Amino acid sequence: MVLQLGNLPPKQDVPLLALGIEGSANKVGVGLVRYTPSRTGGDGEGTYEILANPRKTYVTPPGVGFLPRQTAQHHQQHITALVRLALKQAGVGAADVSVICFTKGPGMGGPLCACAVCARTLSQLWGKPLMAVNHCVGHIEMGRVATNCKDPVVLYVSGGNTQVISFAMGRYRIFGETIDIAIGNCLDRFARVLGLSNDPSPGYNIEQLALQGKVFIELPYIVKGMDVSFSGLLSFIEKEARQQLEKGTCTAADLCYSLQETLFAMLVEITERAMAHCGQDTVLIVGGVGCNKRLQAMMDCMVRQRGGRVCAMDHTYCIDNGAMIAQAGLFEFQQGMSTPIADTTCTQRFRTDAVEVVWRP
Known part of the structure; x- marks a missing residue:
């Protein structure tokens, strides 16, 4: 996808690969988004390409909703396999990843924490920076890129x-x-x-x-x-x-x-x-x-x-996916931002308007 949305020129206008982990509700997903700068450089209009975006859905019997504990257990069972699958589908390795993005909130506490733990673990194992992402902003940025809405x-x-x-x-x-x-x-x-x-x-x-x-x-x-x-x-x-x-x-x-x-x-x-x-x-x-x-x-x-x-x-x-978290996290990371591991807690009521959107003019 070629993004032409009038974004601020990235401070990090270099090739980047973001891994995104989403699991705020009954879907757990892992996405990989690659940024390639334009040939002119510095104009912020490079190419964003989704390399992989697998996910799993926790489905309950008819008439039954999904509860936080069982949903978190579902995510814990599938998240590692999804990370491996995403890397395999993209044809990349852990060394190629530039930043690990995860959903900070809003969402259900148990599922959010399960995915945040995975993100923190991968960050320490691979030596990669972390980026906490607002779930709602992730949806918006994926929509703007996918539909080219300015x-x-x-x-x-x-x-x-x-x-x-x-x-x-x-x-x-x-x-x-x-x-x-x-x-x-x-x-x-x-x-x-x-x-x-x-x-x-x-x-x-x-x-x-x-x-x-x-x-x-x-x-x-x-x-x-x-x-x-x-x-x-x-x-x-x-x-x-x-x-x-x-x-x-x-x-x-x-x-x-x-x-x-x-x-x-x-x-x-x-x-x-x-x-x-x-x-x-x-x-x-x-x-x-x-x-x-x-x-x-x-x-x-x-x-x-x-x-x-x-x-x-x-x-x-439209449905929750890891690529949308990778996309929004990549925008923030390109502006020189990252999340210290001490601040990688989850917030169930993380308001959309609480995020400073530094990547838009």
């Missing part, structure tokens, strides 16, 4: 996060967010009510079932200024699901269809407000829920009416 309004939607973000004054500012549960968590919990499979993900199975929906059921629509609320809507549809399914007045597909339409309409509304406020015409959708084709279509309809475009991705880069 300065978009970002809709970040995942199992643990729902935020509308835009870059301003050196940070990714949050213009709107959920005031209770995240949209991915809402979808997952409703999938449990219906007994849907967790393979490959509850949200994906809701999306597929919603395609068969024919009857729209009116649900609570809760937008408060630039923020949204999903917990009341979830409680309502859980009760509605049990009652209407028992009566036979609707189908599970109708409920999934109605839930998606309502949730996504709320997100489109607050995203449009952010576009108007920031004067931007591009929207980048990131996070696991960002793979949803219906969400992408609804957002595209709104953005095209405003004369703009939507930058969206598939599961390759």
